[in-house]
Amino acid sequence: MIAQATVFRLRCLAFSAFLxxxxxxxxxxxxxxxxxxxxxxxxxxxxxxxxxGLFDTAELGGKGNPWSYALAGRGTPVxxxxxxxxxxxxxxxxxxxEVLVCLDARSGALIWEDRWSDYxxxxxxxxxxxxxPTIDPESxxxxxxxxxxxxxRYSPDGELRWEVSTMEELGRLTxxxxxxxxxxxxxxxxxxxxxxxHWGKVEGPARDRFYAFHKDTGDVVWWSTPGTGPKDGPxxxxxxxxxxxxxxxxxxxxxxxxxxxxxRTGEPVWRYRMATGGVNASPVxxxxxxxAIHGRENMDSSTIGRMLSIRLGSEAGADEAGPLxxxxxxxxxxxxxxxxxxxxxxxDDRVYTTVANGDLCCVNPASGxxxxxxxxxxxxxxxxxxxxxGKLYVPMNNGSFHVVRPSDEGADVLCSLQLEGACVAxxxxxxxxxxxxxTQRLYCFGSPSDEPEWTTVPDGDRTGPASAARLVPGDVLLxxxxxxxxxxxxxxxxxxxxxxxxxxxxxxxxxxxxPAMFAGAIGNVGIAQSVGAGVLKVHTAEGVAVARxxxxxxxxxxxxxxxxxxxxxxxxxxxxxxPPGGWIGAFKKWEVADLEGGKVLxxxxxxxxxxxxxxxxxxxxxxxxxxxxxxxxxxNRRTMCSAGVVNQRYLIQLMGNYRALxxxxxxxxxxxxxxxxxxPGVWYSLKTRVDVNADGSGVVRAKAWPRDEDEPADWxxxxxxxxxxxxxxxGLFGFSPQSRYHVYLxxxxxxxxx
Numbered sequence: 197m198i199a200q201a202t203v204f205r206l207r208c209l210a211f212s213a214f215l216x217x218x219x220x221x222x223x224x225x226x227x228x229x230x231x232x233x234x235x236x237x238x239x240x241x242x243x244x245x246x247x248x249g250l251f252d253t254a255e256l257g258g259k260g261n262p263w264s265y266a267l268a269g270r271g272t273p274v275x276x277x278x279x280x281x282x283x284x285x286x287x288x289x290x291x292x293x294e295v296l297v298c299l300d301a302r303s304g305a306l307i308w309e310d311r312w313s314d315y316x317x318x319x320x321x322x323x324x325x326x327x328x329p330t331i332d333p334e335s336x337x338x339x340x341x342x343x344x345x346x347x348x349r350y351s352p353d354g355e356l357r358w359e360v361s362t363m364e365e366l367g368r369l370t371x372x373x374x375x376x377x378x379x380x381x382x383x384x385x386x387x388x389x390x391x392x393x394h395w396g397k398v399e400g401p402a403r404d405r406f407y408a409f410h411k412d413t414g415d416v417v418w419w420s421t422p423g424t425g426p427k428d429g430p431x432x433x434x435x436x437x438x439x440x441x442x443x444x445x446x447x448x449x450x451x452x453x454x455x456x457x458x459x460r461t462g463e464p465v466w467r468y469r470m471a472t473g474g475v476n477a478s479p480v481x482x483x484x485x486x487x488a489i490h491g492r493e494n495m496d497s498s499t500i501g502r503m504l505s506i507r508l509g510s511e512a513g514a515d516e517a518g519p520l521x522x523x524x525x526x527x528x529x530x531x532x533x534x535x536x537x538x539x540x541x542x543x544d545d546r547v548y549t550t551v552a553n554g555d556l557c558c559v560n561p562a563s564g565x566x567x568x569x570x571x572x573x574x575x576x577x578x579x580x581x582x583x584x585x586g587k588l589y590v591p592m593n594n595g596s597f598h599v600v601r602p603s604d605e606g607a608d609v610l611c612s613l614q615l616e617g618a619c620v621a622x623x624x625x626x627x628x629x630x631x632x633x634x635t636q637r638l639y640c641f642g643s644p645s646d647e648p649e650w651t652t653v654p655d656g657d658r659t660g661p662a663s664a665a666r667l668v669p670g671d672v673l674l675x676x677x678x679x680x681x682x683x684x685x686x687x688x689x690x691x692x693x694x695x696x697x698x699x700x701x702x703x704x705x706x707x708x709x710x711p712a713m714f715a716g717a718i719g720n721v722g723i724a725q726s727v728g729a730g731v732l733k734v735h736t737a738e739g740v741a742v743a744r745x746x747x748x749x750x751x752x753x754x755x756x757x758x759x760x761x762x763x764x765x766x767x768x769x770x771x772x773x774x775p776p777g778g779w780i781g782a783f784k785k786w787e788v789a790d791l792e793g794g795k796v797l798x799x800x801x802x803x804x805x806x807x808x809x810x811x812x813x814x815x816x817x818x819x820x821x822x823x824x825x826x827x828x829x830x831x832n833r834r835t836m837c838s839a840g841v842v843n844q845r846y847l848i849q850l851m852g853n854y855r856a857l858x859x860x861x862x863x864x865x866x867x868x869x870x871x872x873x874x875x876p877g878v879w880y881s882l883k884t885r886v887d888v889n890a891d892g893s894g895v896v897r898a899k900a901w902p903r904d905e906d907e908p909a910d911w912x913x914x915x916x917x918x919x920x921x922x923x924x925x926x927g928l929f930g931f932s933p934q935s936r937y938h939v940y941l942x943x944x945x946x947x948x949x950x
Contacts (some may be wrong), residue, residue, distance in 0.1 A: 198371065199510075201677065205517055212817065213802060214405055215424075218897065219242055223459055224883040226463075227441060227570050228277065228335075228352075229334060229335070229336065229382065230276040230277060230331050230332065230333050230334075230335075230336040231276060231277065231333075231627045231647050231648065231649050232274070232275040232276040232277065232331070232627070232647045232648070233245070233274055233275045233276075233624040233625055233626040234274055234275075234276060234330065234333055234381075235274060235328065235330040235333075235378055235379075235380070235381070235433075235550070236271065236272035236274070236328035236330075236332070236378045236433065236621070236622055236624070237433055237435070237478060237539070237622075238582065238624075238625070239482070239644035239648075240542075241435045241436065241481070242435070242480040242481070242540065242541060242542040242543075243539065243540070243541035243542075243543075243580060243581060243582045243583060243622060244541065244542065244543045244582075244583050244584070245584035245585075245625040245626075245648075246584075246648065247585060247626075247628065247645075248583065248585045248627055249583050249644070250584055250585040250587065250625070250628065250630060251630065251641055251642040251644055252532065252587070252599060252611060253599065253610060253611040254611060254613065254641050255640075256613055256614075256615070257824040260639055260641055260642060260643075261639065261640070262302075262303075262304075262483050262639055262643075262695050263303060263304030263640050264304070264634075264637045264638060264639045264640065264876060265297070265299060265304050265306075265593070265637060265638040266286050266618055266637055267282065267284035267285075267286065267295065267297060267325075267537075267633075267637065267638050268285050268286065268322075268325075268617065268634075268635050268636055268637075269282055269283055269284035269285070269325045269621070269633040269634070269635070269638060270324070270325050270326040270327075270426065270578070270621055270635060271325050271326060271328040271329075271620075271621045271633060271727065272328040272541050272619040272621040272622045272623070272624050272632070273328070273329075273624050273631045273633055273638065274328060274330065274331050274338075274624060275327050275624055275626035275627065275631070275647070276331045276336060276352075276647075277336060277352070277839055278300065278301050278302065278627075278647070278825070279298055279299070279300065279301060279307065279352065279753060280299045280300075280301040280624075280631060281296065281298050281299075281329045281331070281338055282296075282297055282299070282300070282329070282631075282633060282638055283295070283296055283325040283329060283340065283389060284297065284324075284325050284633070284638070284765050285325050285328060286311075286323065287467055289864075289865060289866075290865055290866050290917060290918065291918065291919070292313075292314070292322070292324075292865055293311040293312060293313050293314075293919060294311065294312055294313075294314065294324050294325055294342055294343060295309055295310070295311050296309060296310045296329065296338075296340060296779070297309045298352075298354060298479075299638075299718060301626065301629065301631075301640075301644070302627075302629075302644045302902055304638075304640060307926040308353065308354040309354075310350070310356070311355060311446070311710075311919070312344075312863055312919075312942040313343060313861070313917075313919050313921060314343055314344050314861065314862045314864070315344050315845035315846070315861045315862065315921055315924070316344065316363065316370070316810070316842065316845055316847060316861060316862070317343060317344050317370040317374070317503055317837075317862050317919070318324035318370050318371060318372045318862075318863075319343060319370070319374045319862055319864070320372045320864060321371060321864075322376035322864075323343075323372070323373055324343050324374060324705075324713060325343065326343070326373070326374050326375050326376060326377075326378050326431075326578070326620065327340075327341055327343075327375070327376035328377075328378040329378070330378050330379045330380050330381055330386070331381075331890040332386075332411060333381070335412075336348060336352045337349055337351055337357065338350040338352065339379040339381065339411070339683045340379070340763055341376045341377070341378070341379055341388055341390075341666075342376070342473075343376055343650075344363060344370070344577070345362040345363040345368040345370070345372050345376075345390065346351070346359055346360070346361055346362070346803060347359065347360040347361075347362055347379070347386075347388060347409065347414070348360075349386075349411065349414065349601030350539065358413065358414040359414070360409065360414050361924075361925075362388070362390055362392070363812075364780070364816040364924065364925040364927075365671075365673055365780075365816060366390075366392050366394060366407065366569070366671065366780075367392045367393045367394045367395075367780045367781045367801050367812075368390045368391065368392050369390075369392065369393060369402060370392045370440065371391075371428075371429040371761065372819060373428075373429050374429075375429040375430065375431040375476070375537075376390075376431070377389055377431050377433055378433055378444070380433065380434050380436075380543050381411065381797060382443070382445075382459055382671070383412065383419045383655060384412070384699070385408040385409065385411065385417060385459070386409050386410075386411045386882070387406055387407065387408045387409075387434065387445070387451075387459070388406070388407050388409075389404070389405075389406055389430045389431075389432070389433075389434065389447060389699065390404075390405060390406050390407065390430065391403065391405070391426050391429065391430060391450055392407075392458060394744075394780065395569060395718045395729045395746065395777060395780060395783055396614045396729070396731075396744070396783075397743075398421065398785065399419070399421065399744070400783050401425070401427060401784075402419045402425065402426065402427065402805075403423065403424075403451075404421075404423050404426045404449040404450040404451055404464070405419055405420060405421050405455055405619055406419065406420045406434075406445075406447075406462065406848055407419045407420075407530050408462060409704070410668065410669075411595060415668050415669035415670075416669045416670045416671040416850060417668055417669070417670060418461055418462030418666070418670055419462055419670065419671065419764070420462035420463070420464055421464070421899055422449070422453070422455040422456075422457050422465075422467055422519055423451040423452075423453045423455055424451045424453070425451055425476070425812045426449070426450035426451045426584045427450060427451060427452060427472065427473045427474055427714060428450045428473050428474025428476065428492075429450055429474065430447075430448075430449060430450045430474065430476070431474070431476035431477075431537050432448035432449070432475055432476050432477060432478050432479070432539075433447065433478040433539070434446060434447040434457075434459075434478075435447070435478065435480065435481055435486075436459060437481055438655070439508060439509065439800065440509065440511070441695070441696050442458055442460070442697070443458065443460045443655060443696065443697065444456055444457070444458060444459060444465065444864045445457050445459040446479055446481070446486050447473065447479070448470075448474070448475025448476060448477065448478070448479065448488065448490065448921050449475060450465075450474040450475075451469075451474070451491065452469055452470055452471040452472055452473055452474060452475055452490075452495070452925065453467040453468060453469050453470065453475065454467070454468045454470055454475060454479065454486070454488050455467045455468075455508065455519070455586075456519075457699075458908070460693070460696060460697020460698060461666075461697040463691070464518065464519035465511055465512070465519055465520065466510050466511065466512070466519050466520040466521070467519050467521060467522070468506060468521075468522035468523075468526065469495055469519075469521075470488065470490050470494070470495065470502065470504070471490045471492035471493060471495065471502075472492055472493045472495065473490075473492030473493065473874055474490075474492065474589050475488065475492070476490070476491075476536060476537040476547065476556050477489050477490060477491070477529070477535050477536070477537055477538060477539045477540065477549075477580075478539040478540070478867065479540065480540045480541070480542040480547065481542075482505070482542060482561045484507065484508050484509065484529055484574075485505045485506060485561075486506060486508055486700060487503065487504070487505050487506075487540060487542070487547060487561055487730070488503070488504060488506065488540075489501070489502070489504075489533060489534065489535045489539075489540055489549060489830065490502060490534065490535070490536075491535050491536030491537070491538075491551075491552060492535045494679035495744040496524070499532070500534055500620075501532070501533065501534010501551070501552070502530055502531070502532065502533070503526075503530065503531050503532075503533040503534070503535075503540075503547075503549070503559065503564065504527050504530040504531075504564075505527060505528040505530075505561070505564060506526055506527060506528070507526050507527070507528055508815075510522060510526060512916040513625075515923065516935065520572050522881070526616065528564075529564030530564060531559065531564045531566055533549060533557055533559070533566065533940055534551060534552060535549050535550065535551050535552065536552060536577060536578070536694065538550045538551070538576055538577070538578060538580045538581075539576045539580040539622070540580075540924045541580070541581050541582065541583050541588070542561065543583035544583075545560075545561065545562075546558055546559065546560065546561065546567070546602070546604075546924060547559040548581055548583065548588060548602065549560045549562075549581075550572070550576040550579070550580070550581060550590065550592070550917070551569075551576060552574050552575060552576060552577075552700075553571070553574075553575060554571050554572055554573035554574050554575070554576050554592060554593075554594075555569040555570060555571050555572070555576075556570050556571075556572050556581070556598075556600065556601055556607055557569045557570075557571070558604070558607075565692070566578075567604055568604075568605070568606045568607065570600075570606060570607035570609075572590060572592055572596065572600075572609075572612075572874070573592035573593065573594045573596050573832070574594060574806060575592075575593050575594070576592055576593050577620070577621040578620040578621070579591040579592060579593060579620055579622065580621070580622035580694055581622070581623075582622055582623045582624075582625055582630075584625045584630070586601060586713055587599055587600060587601050587602075587610065588600040588601075588602055588607075589623045589625070589630055589632075590621070591615075591619030591621070591623060591632055591634075592619055593618055593619060593620070594618065594619075595615045595616065595617055595618050595619055595634055596613065596614055596615070596619075596738055597612070597613045597614075597615050597619065597632055597639075598611065598612045598613075599611040609910055615632065615634050615636075615637070615639060615754060616634060616636035617634035617635035617637065618634060618635045619633075619634050620633075620634075620635065620813050621633050624903055626647055626648070627644050627645055627646060627647040627648075628642050628643050628644050628645030628646075629641065629642040629643070629644055630642050637766075660694030660695045660698070661694060661695065662692035662693065662694060662700050662703070662738045663694055663695045663738060663739070664692070664693040664694075664697075664738055664739045664741075665690060665691065665692055665693065665703065665734070665736045665739045665740065666690075666691050666692060666694075666741050667688055667689070667691075667734060667741045667743035668688070668689050668697075669688060669741060669743065670742070670743050670744065671743065671744045672687075672688065672732075672745045672746070673722065673725045673746050673747075673748070673815065674745065674748075675747070675748055675749065675750040675815060675837070676724050676725065676726060676727060676747060676748070676749050676750060677723065677724060678723070678724050679721060679722070679723050679724075680714070680721070680722050680723075680724065680732075680745070681720060681721050682708065682720040682721070682734065683720050683721070683855075684702060685851065686720065686721075688732075688743060689702050690702060690703050690704070690705055690734055690736060690741055691703065691741075692736075692738050693738075703736055703737070703738060705720065705734045705735065705736055706735045706736055707734075707735040707863065708720065708732070708733070708734050708735070708737075709732070709733035709734075710722050711728070711729075711730025711731060711732055711745050712726075712728060712730055713725055713726050713727070713728040713729075713730060713745070713747045724747040726747065727747055727748060727749050727776045727777070727778040727779075728746075728747055728776060728777040728778050729744070729745065729746045729747070729777030729778050730744075730745055730777070731744060731745070732744075732745050739869065746777070746778050746780065746874040747778050748778045748779075748813065748814050748815055748925075749778075749813075749814065749946075750944060751818070751821060751948050752817075752945070752946060752947040752948060753945065753946055754943070754946075755776075755943075755944045755945070756780070756786045756795075756942060756943050756944075757773075757795040757797055757942065757944075758794070758795050760773035760788040760795050762786075762788065762789070762790060762795070766787055766789060767787065767789075767798075767800050767801055767802050770789065770790070772781060772787040772789045773787065773789075773795075774787065774788070774799075775797065775811070777928070778813070779811050779812065779813045780811060780812050780930075781809070781811035781812060781927075782809075782811035782813075782928070784800060784803065785791060785799070785800055785806045785809035785811065785930075786798065786800065786809065786811065786928070786930070786941075787800055792880065794942070796828075796940045796941065796942045797928070797940065797941040797942065797944070798938050798939075798940050798941075799837070799930040799932050799938055799939040799940075801932060801935040801937075801938065802935075803935070804935045805936070806935075807931065807932050807933065807934065808930075808931045809929070809930050809931075810842065810847075810928070810929050811925040811927055811928050812925040812926070813925065813926050813927055813928065813944075813946070814840065814925040814926045814927075814946065816923065816924055816925045817923050818923060818924065818925060818926065819842070819844060819886075819888060819922060819923040819924075820844075820845070820886065820887060820888060820948065820949045820950060821844070821885070821886070821926065821946055821947060821948055822843075822883065822884065822885040822943050822946070822947050822948070822949055822950075823841045823842075823843045823848075823883070823884050823885075823926050823944075823945070823946050824881065824882065824883040824884075824943070824944075824947075825840075825841055825881075825882055825928070825941050825942070825943065825944045825945070826879050826880065826881050826882075826903050826941065826942040826943045827839045827840070827850050827879070827880050827882055827939070827940070827941060828877065828879045828880070828939070828940045828942075829852045829874065829876060829880075829937065829938075829939045829940070830874045830876055830877065830937035830938045830939070831936070831937040832853065832876060833875075833876070835852075835917065835933060835936065835937065836852025836853055836874060836876055836937065837852050837930065837932045837933070837938070837939035838850065838851045838852055838853070838854075838929075838930070838931040838939070839928075839929060839930045839931070839941060840882060840928075840929045841882065841884060841926065841927065841928060841933045841941045841944075842924070842925070842926055842927030842928070842929060843884045843886050843896070843924075844859050844886040844896075844913075844921050844922075844923060844924040844926075845921035845923075845924035846859060846860070846863060846866070846884075846886060846915075847859070847860050847861065847920065847929055848882065848884040848894050848896070848898045849882075849931075850872060850874060850880060850882055851869070851927055852874050852876075853933070854869070854873060855871060855872060855873050855874060855914055856869040856872055857871075857882075857898055857900050857912055857921075858898075858913075859896050859913055859915045861884040861921070866915060866917065868913065868915050869913070870912055870913045872900050872912070874905060876937075877904040878902065879902070879904070879942075880900055880901065880902055880903055881900065881902075881903045881907070882898070882899075882900045883899050883900070883907070883947050884896065884897060884898040884899075885897050886920070886921075887949060888921075888922050889920075892918075892919060892920060892922070893916065893917065893918050893919070893920055894912070894916070894917050894920025895914055895915070895916050895917070895919070895920075896915045896917065896920075897911040897913070897914050897915075898911065898912060898913045898914075899912040899913075900909050900912060904947060926946045928941060928944070932947075
């Protein structure tokens, strides 16, 4: 098992010995190129394999089923160079962890594994590992997005090369359904699809966004906000093509749109609103058309679900702001089939899909005509078919797994097996074998053979002259006192792009506009002087490049909010101040306001969507620290608010309605409380610390008392965690039920453990 110590990817550049040592995680050389089934949609991006000689029938535990592996999972395994990689989960309660395993694809023997605990998510019913790893065809390295939003790169032998905490660094939001999807690798970029609430007028509001990281360093290269306010967690995996001299990706979004985004720059090209809820199934490309399906209520009727074909090639004109918004006139056809997250398969000029009532359906992609329907199970939710060797391999929600030979006349079911658990993902096909993961086991069917060569979507020519500039990373996190360097070998590179978005190399700046946090910056080098957030603008001969910069405080710090200038319109029309710009997830959810002649941080009530709010105030690599804050809630004896702090990925809160002090991480994993009686209008002090031991175990401690009384000597609550969170950003939490009553925080401090 790989060591639990976390390797940090430090994009931003601090010049302490710790940061210098951590830069060794940057990948310096590529490994052996990979062949096989490298991502969950397969080499053709549409659930299609060109392999032949695959099995028609099998017996569980017997002929055609050489092995299975006891690991619960909800995603598709990937296979390369004789190794299979799969995400799963094991354990119960505090001890439940997500697991990344590497198995010998032929025998099912374990080669290595890594494990990690969930934190600060809303996941219920063990909805973990609803996503898949992705293998880089160039290096053979593995990319994983965990349920808690850790974006990680592993070597084929399990070395953790870098990690990005999208929750603490980019403001990623979580949802009870746990959907994470799979990273998409395209050239030097690894692209993920998440909902974030960052900072600023454009990136601040919660939106379904795409983020492209440089695969060697984890630097944010671009981000894109092609849709509107989300209704659902994103799950649709993008597909790629070259069109009109551009590299384009297409995917459904949590706001009900099908979108087109420039994969080199992140520029939104067009969107088409299909549904009132999220579009979670992945589309397929068919010539000059994109075929998509969804399972929510349609925009133009009260019916549920639709499959449609969108004509491609539309782009916004030069005088139009934002992406082009398509309408029904861009459809080639539509039919009534609907699928919530089960994705489409395109093979032999036919589209196949499973739908909510358990039917397997065949559609003519040229006309949209439904050629036949064949029921395989009572229902279907997430799982997707795969086509290989003239057959469809179809997992269903009830755990049944079917081998079907399709024709235009109907479905010939060759074999049906009842697997342990439910099927949520798609099969993987590689080297003569078919792999299926259920919520109980990972199954292998068939006989091994040579792995096929991986075929990728070819990129366009790189012949254009420089026409734009870009800063990499485009999103930077620093501590006060750390340095940002724009030199040739600096921490932020200025790079030229051609019209198609290809990277042409490093260029020099003409003029630099530093954010306010870098007062007194000289030349290409600036030192972060204060907490805040702002935009770095660099003017070059090729154009203006920008990067978003967020600066947080190092240890120790304290905030009593008295220096805040109340000059912004607040919740109730009075003047307030915004929280510090470096605090991610706090904007519009918290405001500094006057309370009885003093200034305090107040939970906003204007937007009911923000009745529960969590914001992060530090760096995600912080560990072994103590957090203290004063808390007061409005209300009455029947209804009060809850509030508290985040300490190293644990949530510690005073719960007004429950009259309790609680320590939790994910509520179904860790949730322990003791009685603590609160009254409305009274200030209380909350103090907590986390200590991690050398063996990876840890203890979370908390105490609370009326602010006008002496601090008690003993801790009120102590929670032991065998696999403790070893690091994480501090933060603030508030919950105002139905947005009825305010909650207030004051005298917030974060200090190293004594």
